[in-house]
Amino acid sequence: MEAFQYHLKGKGFSGRGVRLRQLDQPELDAAFLSAAKVAGAEASMADIRVREQHDCVLRMILEVTEKRDLETLDGAAWRKVTHQELEDEEGSHRFSKLFTAKDTAFLRRMYREWHNLSEAEAEAIAGNGLPVSAD
DSSP, rough: OOOEEOOOSTTOOOOOOOEEEEHHHHHHHHHHHHHHHHHHHHEEOOOOOOHHHHHHHHEEEEEEESSSSSSTTTTTEEEOOOOOHHTTSTTTTTTTHHHHHHOOOOOHHHHHHHHHHHHHHHHHHHHHOOOOOOO
């Protein structure tokens, strides 16, 4: 499985390392359905999308460094984490304990960059369409 490593370093960041993976379509669908169920029948689409995005971010995280405030990731100790561990509000590896608000903003941005289709991407692909016979 291909993963990408980032150092969440800078003002307002945790200084922690994180390794992320891209999700496949069934995982994205599962996250949306889970978010819709948790949000309930009275939830707005915005409520569902916020929950979906958070769920997807949790699913993307494979590993985190054991320590925060690292100057470099060279030689850092890494720990694999599961979606369930990150979700567990009582656990020592819960998302809110590991990551700052600024970390979260970066992780959400990576989710959107990797999994949402931009207008430019759609136009570039649509512009390559050719009429063919479909016999």
